[in-house]
Amino acid sequence: MRISRPRRRRPRIESGKPVWLFDLDNTLHHASHAIFPVINQGMTQYIIDTLQVDLDEANRLRTGYTKRYGATLLGLTRHHPIDPHDFLKVVHTFHDLPSMVRSERGLARLVAALPGRKIIITNAPEAYAHAVLQELGIERLFERVIAIEHMQHGGVWRAKPDASMLRRAMRDAHVSLADAILVEDTRSHLKNYRHLGIRTIWITGHLPKQSRRDGVAAPLPGTGRPHYIDWRIRSLKSLRWGTRHGRLRGDTHATDSQA
Template identity: 75%
Template sequence: MSAQSPRSIKRRVSKRGAPVWLFDLDNTLHHASHEIFPAINRGMTQYIIDRLGVDIDEANRLRTGYTQRYGATLLGLIRHHQIDASEFLHLVHTFTDLSSMVRAERGLARLLNRLPGRKIVLTNGPSVYAHAVLAELGIARLFERVIAIEDMQVRGMWRAKPDAGMLRRAMHRADVRLSDAILVEDTRGHLKRYKRMGIRTVWI
């Protein structure tokens, strides 16, 4: 995580209700850019090549373009190419050597444990992957729930961060008032979008 201490984070949180910390997963709770993100990107690109019959340059263009436009490559592939979402998520987020790929700051569990209030993981990644990473980090017990991309569907339509309607529904299901939520995230665009909804934010 960043150099911010629990004490400095606490000072930024005004007294409202009990805080509910919404932690992004990748590049927030662990250093996904070290090995995991490159592996996921390779997997997504290969999936697009295999399923759509395009070359590597076009596959990379679609992968990055859909992420920028929709918040997740998956959403663009569903909307424009009707791919099997479950198959895609499984193929690109399954690693036989996950334990050797995970990197995180020392003292992460202690830092999280010192933060007051409820803690929830909010990730555009799939549920099985998120739970596996949390287990490798040894912090799964500190979170009351994981809200993964499978949980972000609205009226049968797939959604992802930074979709506003999705977050409102997810917070309602988790019994979280937006005014009590604090989003800890590495993606500035997500933070800016959700700050306008009254959620407090911490940039990692």
């Protein structure tokens, strides 16, 4: 006999009350399609050229610093004499950005339909964030962009999922953490920020479905919905459905992926 678990009740969202904190890459557009491969290659080459290391060491530093600090840039600034602004500019320069940007159909309509304020918070640089938002046709829908340059404090570079950075950014934007809803593809960011009392939405539709492990394709782990995620969705369409019905509900048919 199958015993069904009672559904966890989700908080209702009052009309005009929420403050939506949107990540950018793999949240509002499909960065893994073309942009991320170019950025990763650019970061690796920058590390090779600047630190005079080989390819394997450059890749190790790039991925290791991202995992440890949330962004490769933070590890480079803390452990190596690099120019952070030059790094950001070089690795986020593209030959033809418009041809690389992909998103859900009707994205502008979906975002505009959400009640409340809307803010971008991204570990990407400001110029890149604005360029992508312009290509997506949704820049005007956000009251501000909190990019990695704005996350600095006391001369120290910071990035998601730094908790003190988010608290400070929300104070500057006059946002109560209780009103904030983070829509993000990276689970570690959601996990860290759930402890602050904000609501968390994991979007999986743009995530790669497989990883390479020792040269062999392997499914990404982390299926289901972890306890620190309030809603798991595949498409931004689910957000529109949730607000129309007075609350948000996870998409039970979401693709099993890991951020």
